[in-house]
Amino acid sequence: MTTLVEGRRDVADAVEETARALAAGGAPNARGEAREIVARAGRFLRAAVDLRGREPWTAAAEAARGALVARRLAGWPLAYLLGEWDFRDTTLTVTPDVLIPRPETEELFDRVERAFGAMAPRRAADIGTGAGGLAIALARRWPTxxxxxxxxxxxxxxxxxxxxxxxxxxxRVEFIQGDLTAGLSPASQDAIVANLPYVAEGDWVSLSPEVRREPRAALLAGADGLALFRRFAPGAATALAPGGRVFLEVGRGQADAVAGLLTAAGLRDVWTDKDFAGVDRFVGGAR
Ligand SMILES: C[S@@+](CC[C@H](N)C(=O)[O-])C[C@H]1O[C@@H](n2cnc3c(N)ncnc32)[C@H](O)[C@@H]1O
Structure with missing residues (x-):
């Protein structure tokens, strides 16, 4: 067994030690996380961890590593420890004030991208932007x-x-602090995308301790998880330009109800779609 003894440790030892500690603490991807933590503590790029395996592991790096491992074992999500997380082709700063971007939301953007293709939306809104991933993806994909x-x-x-x-x-991004679509002019948007809170309040206790480190206001949406969608649907129908389209991420088991809300708000061509795990996760429609 490798132990981190001052003077003999190297970067590979630090990875081993970290992976063991995280695995013992129940982390599902202990080795992957260990490489991230060691890269952060050693102040080098993730991709360089293996290349630098035989380099000495300094006392300063070890102090930083110890602090990161302790916080991770106390239940802090890796993304908050690193202070950044990838969303598509961007790396976003994340703090405990924002939801950690999820792969399903990357898939939501794939649908927006496919729907518009080369036809850039004139105006597009990201409602409940959090760390800003969807808004930034919109601005990067369509510069106009x-x-x-x-x-x-x-x-x-x-x-x-x-x-x-x-x-x-x-x-190219206007930031508005406000409630759902209230700050958008009527008939102004060619695309509205949203990953709104959709967890039922009663389900909070069954979320993992890690998820409960994320902001409650980014996750919870009333007694059945649909409270935000109920108010969002009529507002989005008003804010969409004729022909404009809405794209939503929803919780497991909510797709049909949310599709019904969009239809009741007067939208047409309402659709639902599955995520990579086969869950009905996306709902959309057009004005
Ligand atoms: C599930 S998070 C999504 C964050 C980001 N769009 C993402 O996908 O990673 C929901 C976001 O909606 C925001 N939010 C909650 N209620 C809102 C409301 N009534 N109007 C606007 N934003 C709201 C929260 O603050 C949070 O940032």
Whole structure:
């Protein structure tokens, strides 16, 4: 067994030790996370961890590693420890003020991209932008599109703004602190995308401790998880330009109900679609 003894440890030892500690703590991807933590503690790129395996592991790096492992074992999500997380082809700053971007939301954007293709939406809105991933993806994919990013939480908007600057699109994204589509002009948007909170309040206790480190206001949506969609559907129908389209991510078992809400709001061509795991996860429609 490798032990980290001052003077003899190297980067590969640090990875081993970290992976063992995380596995003992129940982390599902202990080795992958260990490489991330060691890269962060050693202040080098993730991709360099293996290349630098035989380099000495310094006392300063070891102190940083110990602090990161302790917080991870205390239940903090890796993304918050690293302070950034990938969303599609961008790396976003993330803090405990924002939801950690999920792969399903990348898939949601794939659908937007397929629907518009080379026909850039003139105006597009991301409702409940969080760290800003969808808004930034819209601005990067279609450089002529005027994007509006809305969030009710000022702290989340600050992170999204920072990320827009980080990716050089701050001049093409307008940030609005507000409730759902209230800040959008009627008939203004060719695309509205949203990954709104959709967890029923009673399900909070059954979420993993890690997920419960994410903001409650980013996850919870009333007694049945549909509270935000009920208010969103008529607002989106008003804010969409004729021919404009809406794209939503929803919780397991909610797709039919949300499709019904879009239909009741007067949208046409309402559809549902599955995610990579086969769950009915996406709902959309057109005005
Ligand atoms: C599930 S998170 C999604 C974050 C980001 N779009 C993503 O996919 O990673 C939902 C976001 O909606 C915001 N939110 C909650 N209620 C809202 C409301 N009434 N109006 C606007 N945003 C809201 C939360 O602050 C949170 O940032």
């Amino acid at each position: 599109t005027r994007v509006t990013a809305v969030d009710i939480a000022p702290a989340a908007l600050a992170v999204a703004r920072w990320n827009a600057r980080r990716w050089g699109v701050e001049n």
